[in-house]
Amino acid sequence: MAKPRVHEIAKEIGITSKELLAKLGEMGEYVRGPSSTLEAPVVRRVREAFGGADETPAAPAAKKPAPKAAPKPAETTPAAPAAQQSAPAATPGTPEPTAPPAAEAPRPAAPRPAPRPGPAAPEARPATPGRGGAAPRPRPAGGSAAPAARPSATPGPRPSTPGPRPGGGSAPTPGPRKPGAPRPGNNPFAPAQGMGTQQRRPNNRPDGGQRPGAGAARPGQSDNRMPRPGGTGGLPGMPRPNPAMMPKTANAAIGSRPSRPGGGGPGRGRGGQGGGGNRPGGTGGPPMGGPMGGRGGGRGRGGTQGAFGRGGSAGKRGRKSKKQRRQEFDQMEAPSIGGVRVRKGDGQTVRLRRGASLTDLAEKIGVEAASLVQVLFHLGEMVTATQSVADDTLEVLGAELDYNIEVVSPEDEDRELLESFDLEFGEDIGDEDDLEARPPVVTVMGHVDHGKTKLLDALRNSNVQAREAGGITQAIGAYQVETEVDGNERKITFIDTPGHEAFTAMRARGAKSTDIAVLVVAADDGVMPQTIEALNHAKAADVPIVVAVNKVDKDTADPTRVRGQLSEFGLVPEEYGGDTQFVDVSAITGQGLENLLESIVLTADAALDLRANPDMPAQGVAIEAHLDKGRGPVATVLVHRGTLRIGESIVAGSAHGRVRALINDQGQNVDEAPPSMPVQVLGLTSVPGAGDNVLVVDDDRMARQIADKREARMRAAQQAKASRRKTLDQLFEQLEKGETQELLLILKGDGAGSVEALEDALSKIEVGEEVSLRVIDRGVGAITETNVSLAAASKAVIIGFNVRPTPHAAQLADRENVDIRFYSVIYSAIDEIEAALKGMLKPIYAEETRGHAEVREVFRSSKFGNIAGCMVTSGTIRRNAKARLLRDGVVVADTSIASLRREKDDATEVREGFECGLTLSNFNDIKIGDVIETYEMVEKERE
Numbered sequence: 001m002a003k004p005r006v007h008e009i010a011k012e013i014g015i016t017s018k019e020l021l022a023k024l025g026e027m028g029e030y031v032r033g034p035s036s037t038l039e040a041p042v043v044r045r046v047r048e049a050f051g052g053a054d055e056t057p058a059a060p061a062a063k064k065p066a067p068k069a070a071p072k073p074a075e076t077t078p079a080a081p082a083a084q085q086s087a088p089a090a091t092p093g094t095p096e097p098t099a100p101p102a103a104e105a106p107r108p109a110a111p112r113p114a115p116r117p118g119p120a121a122p123e124a125r126p127a128t129p130g131r132g133g134a135a136p137r138p139r140p141a142g143g144s145a146a147p148a149a150r151p152s153a154t155p156g157p158r159p160s161t162p163g164p165r166p167g168g169g170s171a172p173t174p175g176p177r178k179p180g181a182p183r184p185g186n187n188p189f190a191p192a193q194g195m196g197t198q199q200r201r202p203n204n205r206p207d208g209g210q211r212p213g214a215g216a217a218r219p220g221q222s223d224n225r226m227p228r229p230g231g232t233g234g235l236p237g238m239p240r241p242n243p244a245m246m247p248k249t250a251n252a253a254i255g256s257r258p259s260r261p262g263g264g265g266p267g268r269g270r271g272g273q274g275g276g277g278n279r280p281g282g283t284g285g286p287p288m289g290g291p292m293g294g295r296g297g298g299r300g301r302g303g304t305q306g307a308f309g310r311g312g313s314a315g316k317r318g319r320k321s322k323k324q325r326r327q328e329f330d331q332m333e334a335p336s337i338g339g340v341r342v343r344k345g346d347g348q349t350v351r352l353r354r355g356a357s358l359t360d361l362a363e364k365i366g367v368e369a370a371s372l373v374q375v376l377f378h379l380g381e382m383v384t385a386t387q388s389v390a391d392d393t394l395e396v397l398g399a400e401l402d403y404n405i406e407v408v409s410p411e412d413e414d415r416e417l418l419e420s421f422d423l424e425f426g427e428d429i430g431d432e433d434d435l436e437a438r439p440p441v442v443t444v445m446g447h448v449d450h451g452k453t454k455l456l457d458a459l460r461n462s463n464v465q466a467r468e469a470g471g472i473t474q475a476i477g478a479y480q481v482e483t484e485v486d487g488n489e490r491k492i493t494f495i496d497t498p499g500h501e502a503f504t505a506m507r508a509r510g511a512k513s514t515d516i517a518v519l520v521v522a523a524d525d526g527v528m529p530q531t532i533e534a535l536n537h538a539k540a541a542d543v544p545i546v547v548a549v550n551k552v553d554k555d556t557a558d559p560t561r562v563r564g565q566l567s568e569f570g571l572v573p574e575e576y577g578g579d580t581q582f583v584d585v586s587a588i589t590g591q592g593l594e595n596l597l598e599s600i601v602l603t604a605d606a607a608l609d610l611r612a613n614p615d616m617p618a619q620g621v622a623i624e625a626h627l628d629k630g631r632g633p634v635a636t637v638l639v640h641r642g643t644l645r646i647g648e649s650i651v652a653g654s655a656h657g658r659v660r661a662l663i664n665d666q667g668q669n670v671d672e673a674p675p676s677m678p679v680q681v682l683g684l685t686s687v688p689g690a691g692d693n694v695l696v697v698d699d700d701r702m703a704r705q706i707a708d709k710r711e712a713r714m715r716a717a718q719q720a721k722a723s724r725r726k727t728l729d730q731l732f733e734q735l736e737k738g739e740t741q742e743l744l745l746i747l748k749g750d751g752a753g754s755v756e757a758l759e760d761a762l763s764k765i766e767v768g769e770e771v772s773l774r775v776i777d778r779g780v781g782a783i784t785e786t787n788v789s790l791a792a793a794s795k796a797v798i799i800g801f802n803v804r805p806t807p808h809a810a811q812l813a814d815r816e817n818v819d820i821r822f823y824s825v826i827y828s829a830i831d832e833i834e835a836a837l838k839g840m841l842k843p844i845y846a847e848e849t850r851g852h853a854e855v856r857e858v859f860r861s862s863k864f865g866n867i868a869g870c871m872v873t874s875g876t877i878r879r880n881a882k883a884r885l886l887r888d889g890v891v892v893a894d895t896s897i898a899s900l901r902r903e904k905d906d907a908t909e910v911r912e913g914f915e916c917g918l919t920l921s922n923f924n925d926i927k928i929g930d931v932i933e934t935y936e937m938v939e940k941e942r943e
């Protein structure tokens with residue numbers, strides 16, 4: 001059963017393999033090489049073509065039309081030839097998709113290319129009919145052909161495929177395809193017609209893939225289809241009339257595109273129906289309503305097969321599963337939102353990360369991202385498919401489509417991220433026995449001017465520990481004081497940033513940095529609005545409150561009143577039977593400070609279980625961070641659990657690094673920081689944000705990976721925010737104002753010092769108020785992909801000072817068109833950037849009127865809208881020129897000349913005194929008497 005190979009047949013015929021391959025090519029058979037095998041029908045056709053006897057039994061000589069025809073179709077079905085011819089004929093008319101097959105020349109009408117309806121065509125048709133499929137053939141007409149084709153084709157071919165196919169049905173049918181030259185596969189339309197399919201099937205050729213459309217049609221598969229009973233009749237396609245299919249998704253929606261010439265022919269009209277319409281081949285299909293239409297239409301060439309397959313046989317190809325079909329059907333019935341058809345959901349929950357794009361959503365709900373873009377557009381927002389979209393926008397869109405969009409919170413997302421590294425943040429490892437008491441962390445809040453800062457200073461200065469150590473307290477964002485309670489030395493950590501805003505901002509970032517709130521109320525002023533606000537913030541965070549009634553040294557102080565006032569807000573003093581500690585203090589005299597410390601400790605003991613496992617990789621929160629000259633990024637970390645040590649790899653938000661040094665609140669270097677101890681951490685590669693969580697991980701690599709992922713996520717979230725902010729209105733506003741231009745820079749240097757120095761120097765550049773410079777990121781080390789992505793997203797320029805980009809970063813920069821400038825001398829960097837800034841000074845433009853035209857007539861055109869018949873009354877009117885439409889001297893529209901005609905010809909310019917016809921971009925409401933004024937914005941020299 002071995003199939004003959006090309007070189008064998010070539011030898012048999014007496015030609016070279018190359019010649020035979022060329023001939024096969026002409027016949028539309030794409031065979032890979034001399035050792036490729038050939039299917040029997042092909043062999044037969046080849047022999048015929050070379051005057052040999054047709055050995056194939058199946059192929060009834062009769063059918064085969066002329067030698068010419070013989071070739072192609074044969075592939076598949078020997079018998080088919082004749083039939084196919086018909087098909088081909090039809091094809092001719094149609095445009096050729098791929099057309100490689102052109103070669104088929106032999107076929108009547110030079111298959112594909114030629115639209116010409118070969119004489120053969122007609123004949124062919126007839127043939128088809130016979131097969132049952134006849135009717136369909138309508139193709140001849142060309143467009144309509146499609147439909148017809150399919151049916152016929154299908155039917156015909158299949159049956160014919162006697163040989164190969166089992167039930168081929170009309171086994172005898174000579175190779176239908178042949179004739180028409182344009183084998184289905186080759187024929188662009190084929191898909192629609194179904195011819196293609198068949199052919200493919202028939203062709204079991206190994207090389208099937210080569211066929212244009214054929215790829216899919218594996219021989220075997222084809223066969224399968226054929227056999228199908230239903231299919232056989234030739235109406236294979238017909239059966240499936242399933243309209244649903246036609247409308248393939250996207251196409252369906254749009255559906256109406258006019259059909260391509262080829263495909264559409266007659267059927268076109270219908271084309272609209274199915275998405276198929278659009279496709280060349282497809283078009284035809286739909287009309288038929290037939291089965292094929294559906295498929296073909298939707299998938300385009302390749303798809304065709306599937307389409308047919310269905311009808312005929314097995315859907316094995318798998319082109320479309322039932323589910324897919326179902327989807328298509330759904331889609332077809334999908335409601336139209338703003339003219340866009342998008343399949344709706346059923347209230348399902350779809351989880352999306354913050355900053356997800358429409359493409360992400362589209363993937364999850366199985367629709368085209370482009371449709372979502374359109375739907376969103378109709379909902380009033382313009383975003384691209386890949387742009388990050390704001391949470392609420394996603395939710396609104398989801399609601400519109402009947403999906404419950406769940407935007408995964410940053411906290412959840414971060415938890416998932418850490419989990420992927422087998423890390424867990426926020427929990428102590430081990431059991432009860434591993435836990436040890438830790439100092440409470442306190443935040444001081446209260447109304448403005450009630451003495452928060454003063455109190456924090458007083459507490460710090462009263463710090464016994466500091467005094468004894470002789471250290472100088474350092475403002476590192478937090479400090480610890482010691483106090484003796486019941487004979488025990490107890491520590492308390494104060495966060496040095498007073499105010500509930502900072503407290504809440506951190507909390508909003510998921511950082512639980514405070515155990516107890518000290519609410520400062522000036523005794524002379526009493527409870528004030530921000531006192532209540534602070535109170536509410538503390539309550540919301542479920543943090544116990546200690547009230548410091550301050551300024552009791554003042555004559556006007558009335559501590560009792562404060563107690564009474566706060567009682568009304570639920571803070572009842574212990575002395576009144578409540579459970580809130582009130583302490584009278586004076587930040588000035590130091591009165592009551594020790595009592596305050598004691599109350600804090602007692603409250604912590606009474607209300608909280610402040611314990612942590614000190615023997616685990618440290619976890620905490622960055623409460624402050626900045627870029628220090630010389631030391632690089634410095635972060636003050638409050639350790640929550642575990643003990644932070646020098647040399648450990650840490651990740652802090654999207655920053656990472658290895659702990660190079662730890663400095664306590666007295667400026668002393670320490671080797672480790674246990675729970676609740678604030679320390680400055682040196683060694684990070686970038687500056688984390690306040691509130692970022694900090695954790696020690698196994699190694700630098702893991703730290704970097706986590707940091708990079710967080711960075712990417714943050715960027716996406718930022719883009720989402722930014723994108724939301726940029727409405728058209730705002731854009732216009734910006735344009736109109738044109739006041740400021742900003743040069744965004746990302747600085748990368750070989751050391752924190754040089755980066756600092758560069759930033760410093762840059763900040764001193766001044767070229768006027770119109771332009772400014774902003775460093776949006778800086779760092780030490782090579783320019784990374786992260787830097788480039790940020791630059792691309794922000795349209796920033798990267799300055800590399802004695803550093804180079806990594807290979808990947810360089811490639812990305814190329815791709816994204818990111819400008820990277822390298823310097824090794826700080827002054828040349830400054831000079832160049834200064835020049836760049838000057839170059840950004842907006843050019844000055846002035847408007848110059850070019851011409852006027854008066855509307856004398858308005859012609860309505862279904863194709864172009866309203867066309868203004870004008871007389872140019874001054875200057876010239878140029879196509880594409882900016883234009884205003886004035887009505888009674890009032891500007892009704894500011895647009896441009898979309899098209900311009902003089903008489904019946906397109907014109908680029910029409911001068912004064914001539915008549916012209918024109919249309920305006922996006923403006924249709926033209927009336928007689930309107931005046932169209934064209935103008936140009938001309939750049940003027942700056943002085």
Ligand SMILES: Nc1nc2c(ncn2[C@@H]2O[C@H](COP(=O)(O)OP(=O)(O)OP(=O)(O)O)[C@@H](O)[C@H]2O)c(=O)[nH]1
Nearest residue numbers: 447448449450451452453454455550551586587588
């Ligand atoms: N007499 C007296 N004055 C105080 C006391 N505490 C603070 N002050 C004064 O009150 C004023 C405000 O004190 P701050 O510590 O700046 O108050 P704050 O609450 O931090 O103010 P903001 O930072 O503006 O919210 C300053 O002039 C302090 O000197 C105190 O106990 N007694």
